[in-house]
Amino acid sequence: MMKDKKMNGSFGYRMRKDWIRNRSLYLLVIPVVVFYLMFHYKPMYGAIIAFKDYTPALGVAKSPWVGFANFTRFFKSVYFTRLIKNTILLSVYNLIFGFPAPIILALLLNEVRNKHFKSITQTITYLPHFISLIVVTGMLTNFCMTTGLFNDIIALFGGERAPLLQDPKLYRTIYVASSIWQEVGWGSIIYLSALAGVDSQLYEAAQIDGAGKWKQLIHVTMPAIAPTIIIMLIMKMGSLMNMGYEKTILLYNPSTYETADIISSHIYRIGLLDQDWSYSTAIGLFNSVINFGLLIITNKISKRYSETSLW
DSSP states (O other), X not given: OHHHXXXXXXXXXXXXXXXXXXXXXXXXXXXXXXXXXXXXXXGGGGGGGGGBOOOTTTHHHHSOBOTXXXXXXXXXXXXXXXXXXXXXXXXXXXXXXXXXXXXXXXXXXXXXXXXXXXXXXXXXXXXXXXXXXXXXXXXXXXXXXXXXXXXXXXXXXXXXXXXXXXXXXHXXXXXXXXXXXXXXXXXXXXXXXXXXXXXXXXXXXXXXXXXXXXXXXXXXXXXXXXXXXXXXXXXXHHTTTOOOHHHHHHHOOGGGHHHHOOHHHHHHIIIIISOOHHHHHHHHHHHHHHHHHHHHHHHHHHHHHSSOOOO
């Protein structure tokens, strides 16, 4: 008993001492903690309406329980297959083409020795990230019109003009390509930071051994930034199904619903337009569970086959 009291007292003393020593750092962290508690953890209480027939008049607590009825309704919905298929395909295309893009850009910029050119290139590639999504979708809409820029290029090479955003087969290409254009520069920042930390002596040793640029890339650069790539991939997998609804609802139209409609855009229509809050929450909760499962699986695989993982 006395031993436990001593241990507790020692722990409390260490905590007070650590607080005094790092008080300014703790004060900086407090607003961040409060933000996440208020806007990320507290709203989780509202997720229980997925299991209720929620009405604002009764409130969350007094609304009747319906169990898994909202989930069953979604699984039996005529839109279920289309939503899952479109969300998975867009997510996978974004992963296959969008995830390596900033890595490739960072590797290319790392080889540029002209600082002025490198700085200009970085600025140009970063800028699209700061353009409003509404502006980006407006540009895409104008460019994809029959009299737009893309059709001018197609006509220049002998092709026929057509409203590109009206074609369901082209929607995913336009969506993924525009996403890469907007985020490739911003996404390369973290990889450039990782590349900056690679010891230059490793390159010198590789050159002495007769390794050219390609072998240096394979045997020095890639292993050095591999932990960063793996962590980013795990985090990407954890949000794989979280396709934002904003860009989708700004780009799609009735003629492209079959390939453009995704889970998040369906939640927007059901939750905000139709005001079916319980049903839309159930769909969102199902989506979050899938993301959580992907995160756990990816992290487990990474931990098993490499030394890098989130936990």
